[in-house]
Amino acid sequence: MSSTPQFLGRNVFDLDDYSADEIMYILEAAKGMKEINLREYKKIPTLRGKTVCTLFVENSTRTRLSFELAASRLSADVVSFQASVSALQKGESLQDTVYTLNAMGIDLYVIRHSSPGAPQLVHKHSGKPVMNGGDGRHAHPTQALLDIFSIWEKLGALNGLKITIVGDILNSRVVRSNLIGMKKLGAEVTVCGPRTLMPGYMEDVYGCKVEYDLETALKDADVVMGLRMQLERQTEGLFPSLEEYTKHYVLSKETLKFAKKDALIMHPGPMNRGIEILPEIADSQQSIIVEQVANGVAVRMALMFLVLGGKI
Amino acid sequence: MRTLIKNGTVYQKGQFTQKDLLIENEHILDIADKINIPAEQVIDASLKYVFPGFIDLHSHLRDPGQTYKEDIVSGTRAAAKGGFTTVCAMPNTEPVTDNIAAVEYIHRRAKDLGFCKVKVIGALTKKQEGLEIAEMASMKKGGIVAVSDDGKCVQNARLMMNCMKYAVNYQLPIIIHAEDYNLAGKGQIHSGKVATALGLSGIPPIAEEVIISRDIMLAESTKAKIHIAHLSSAKSVEMIKDAKTRGLQVTCEVTPHHLVLNEEACISFDTNTKMKPPLRSEKDRQTLVEALRNGTIDCIATDHAPHQDFEKEREFDYAPFGVIGFETAFAVLYSELVLPGVLSLERLIEALTVSPARVLGLPSPELEKGACADLCLADLDQKTPIYSDTLLSKSKNSPWINLELQGKITCTFCNGRVTWQG
Numbered sequence: 049m050s051s052t053p054q055f056l057g058r059n060v061f062d063l064d065d066y067s068a069d070e071i072m073y074i075l076e077a078a079k080g081m082k083e084i085n086l087r088e089y090k091k092i093p094t095l096r097g098k099t100v101c102t103l104f105v106e107n108s109t110r111t112r113l114s115f116e117l118a119a120s121r122l123s124a125d126v127v128s129f130q131a132s133v134s135a136l137q138k139g140e141s142l143q144d145t146v147y148t149l150n151a152m153g154i155d156l157y158v159i160r161h162s163s164p165g166a167p168q169l170v171h172k173h174s175g176k177p178v179m180n181g182g183d184g185r186h187a188h189p190t191q192a193l194l195d196i197f198s199i200w201e202k203l204g205a206l207n208g209l210k211i212t213i214v215g216d217i218l219n220s221r222v223v224r225s226n227l228i229g230m231k232k233l234g235a236e237v238t239v240c241g242p243r244t245l246m247p248g249y250m251e252d253v254y255g256c257k258v259e260y261d262l263e264t265a266l267k268d269a270d271v272v273m274g275l276r277m278q279l280e281r282q283t284e285g286l287f288p289s290l291e292e293y294t295k296h297y298v299l300s301k302e303t304l305k306f307a308k309k310d311a312l313i314m315h316p317g318p319m320n321r322g323i324e325i326l327p328e329i330a331d332s333q334q335s336i337i338v339e340q341v342a343n344g345v346a347v348r349m350a351l352m353f354l355v356l357g358g359k360i
Numbered sequence: 361m362r363t364l365i366k367n368g369t370v371y372q373k374g375q376f377t378q379k380d381l382l383i384e385n386e387h388i389l390d391i392a393d394k395i396n397i398p399a400e401q402v403i404d405a406s407l408k409y410v411f412p413g414f415i416d417l418h419s420h421l422r423d424p425g426q427t428y429k430e431d432i433v434s435g436t437r438a439a440a441k442g443g444f445t446t447v448c449a450m451p452n453t454e455p456v457t458d459n460i461a462a463v464e465y466i467h468r469r470a471k472d473l474g475f476c477k478v479k480v481i482g483a484l485t486k487k488q489e490g491l492e493i494a495e496m497a498s499m500k501k502g503g504i505v506a507v508s509d510d511g512k513c514v515q516n517a518r519l520m521m522n523c524m525k526y527a528v529n530y531q532l533p534i535i536i537h538a539e540d541y542n543l544a545g546k547g548q549i550h551s552g553k554v555a556t557a558l559g560l561s562g563i564p565p566i567a568e569e570v571i572i573s574r575d576i577m578l579a580e581s582t583k584a585k586i587h588i589a590h591l592s593s594a595k596s597v598e599m600i601k602d603a604k605t606r607g608l609q610v611t612c613e614v615t616p617h618h619l620v621l622n623e624e625a626c627i628s629f630d631t632n633t634k635m636k637p638p639l640r641s642e643k644d645r646q647t648l649v650e651a652l653r654n655g656t657i658d659c660i661a662t663d664h665a666p667h668q669d670f671e672k673e674r675e676f677d678y679a680p681f682g683v684i685g686f687e688t689a690f691a692v693l694y695s696e697l698v699l700p701g702v703l704s705l706e707r708l709i710e711a712l713t714v715s716p717a718r719v720l721g722l723p724s725p726e727l728e729k730g731a732c733a734d735l736c737l738a739d740l741d742q743k744t745p746i747y748s749d750t751l752l753s754k755s756k757n758s759p760w761i762n763l764e765l766q767g768k769i770t771c772t773f774c775n776g777r778v779t780w781q782g
């Protein structure tokens with residue numbers, strides 16, 4: 049690494065704003081944070097006096113808790129604002145909400161929103177650094193970082209690894225951010241799912257491979273990631289039934305025979321056991337699904353630490 | 361009152377020549393190499409171009425009903441500033457312009473207070489609901505120049521066929537906003553690479569193309585005259601070219617934004633790049649430019665669609681579709697197409713004047729002796745600044761906001777009256 053990357057005050061909209069070196073730097077920092085999380089006294093005073101606001105306009109208790117835990121372990125104050133999209137559409141706009149929160153002296157925003165680009169809007173109206181906790185189908189950079197961290201921790205450098213992501217690619221922000229990050233670090237990524245759930249131009253936009261057949265997609269994979277398959281896609285006319293989906297795309301002992309023998313199994317959660325992944329795989333030795341959750345807190349701590357210029 | 365415009369480079373019958381032009385009251389009294397008649401006002405136009413007043417077939421004046429976005433006064437002032445002397449008002453007002461009283465209201469307001477001529481386009485279906493034919497015959501008596509459900513699209517093919525049959529009887533052209541609702545879905549931008557990267561829902565070109573295809577077939581069968589609004593895709597151009605070759609009465613328009621911007625403009629989540637149809641791929645854009653050059657696309661229309669900041673300044677998914685266009689149209693097209701040598705100034709002016717008049721059967725806006733004095737002067741060496749405080753429109757939702765574009769309309773005359781000077 050030539051020079052120490054600068055993170056102070058930066059937004060984390062998505063990973064395309066970060067170089068491979070910077071991503072590696074974040075992973076190293078997360079490693080340090082993970083150690084803190086293993087201590088008995090899991091708290092450092094580094095962000096004392098700073099205030100982090102989690103602004104969740106789309107429900108996700110898991111993600112919100114992970115961010116809030118990360119902030120409090122760094123001794124930052126946390127305020128939590130939750131609203132439904134419909135409330136925000138009828139009443140106060142996102143812009144007004146941000147003005148209100150800003151007046152309370154927020155130093156960092158974490159936003160989760162169903163509409164792509166909402167984090168950019170929050171930054172525009174707050175002037176504060178914004179961390180994207182998931183914006184529609186667009187991006188989920190902290191999830192991607194924790195996924196990348198989890199792989200790196202187990203397998204070392206991502207360069208040359210074959211990573212296969214299976215499921216509803218169309219509706220997945222996790223895939224998009226992961227593709228950006230993993231490609232930057234030199235992995236070969238294949239995405240796989242039914243054609244109706246595959247966005248156009250994937251190869252052009254991300255330089256990944258697209259497969260519609262699970263066996264082909266899994267061939268020689270070092271890492272396999274399943275994605276949540278939602279019933280509502282059926283009523284949207286995108287696939288016939290969960291049963292048929294499972295028949296063709298489920299991660300099972302049977303289908304994983306095509307991947308490398310000890311391929312890592314991942315899932316960003318929440319899982320639909322029996323639909324996109326069978327318990328025999330989700331709970332297997334190869335699975336790091338539970339560790340992903342733990343790593344999420346460490347990665348988010350690292351990012352907050354770097355963006356808010358914390359000192360040890 | 362006489363105004364003498366000296367030594368301007370005047371557009372006449374597709375050509376530019378240096379001429380003097382004398383306006384007396386509402387008319388062009390004379391136009392000749394040299395005019396030596398005393399006039400109250402003399403304008404030295406030796407470094408300027410003189411164009412016929414521009415005609416816009418497609419605009420949303422928002423009056424009545426949404427006058428916080430625009431009204432007939434602010435809208436026509438903005439139009440005059442852009443060199444327009446005639447604009448056609450789309451009927452998606454509140455309430456919808458679907459009856460003769462509503463048509464008369466707009467005519468009266470425009471006549472009393474307007475800064476340009478306003479032609480009214482009546483609704484195609486009542487309340488633009490796509491359920492029942494609107495009172496076209498009465499509205500025709502009230503002076504409408506076309507019918508349209510613009511902003512919406514009749515999904516029921518049988519009703520569309522009957523609308524066409526009915527319109528034929530009153531020689532009313534039908535202006536079509538081509539959009540299949542199911543195919544467009546919740547789409548926000550073109551279903552291309554940028555939509556994939558941004559995770560925004562896509563509006564596929566085929567949402568436009570299936571309706572154009574359907575309506576060309578219906579027009580062929582009913583002998584209706586149709587005009588396709590705001591073309592956006594290469595395939596649409598191909599279908600219209602084919603329909604024209606077969607001798608059907610099909611015309612079409614393209615907007616300045618579809619001619620100079622593509623999907624990449626949406627990358628920053630700027631809601632001023634969100635409109636229907638969406639900005640498409642670079643290949644589509646290039647096809648549109650070529651089609652405008654070769655005449656497959658008849659004319660340019662702005663689709664001036666004002667929305668206030670508080671409406672646009674929000675999450676991309678919830679911001680309304682549309683951008684303003686009166687004050688930027690000429691300068692955008694001059695800067696981005698004429699200056700780089702992609703489009704001739706002659707064709708640009710034709711597509712803003714003679715061509716739209718031909719589409720709706722309006723009098724041809726020639727600069728000639730005895731003609732109505734609808735014209736504008738342009739200084740191509742000056743810039744048009746596009747800032748919130750320089751725009752006359754009540755709304756500022758332009759993709760070119762905070763830019764300065766080459767070429768400026770310095771003066772506009774409508775019916776011989778100065779409607780803009782700056």
Ligand SMILES: [Zn+2]
Pocket residue numbers: 510511512537589590636637
């Ligand atoms: Zn339209």
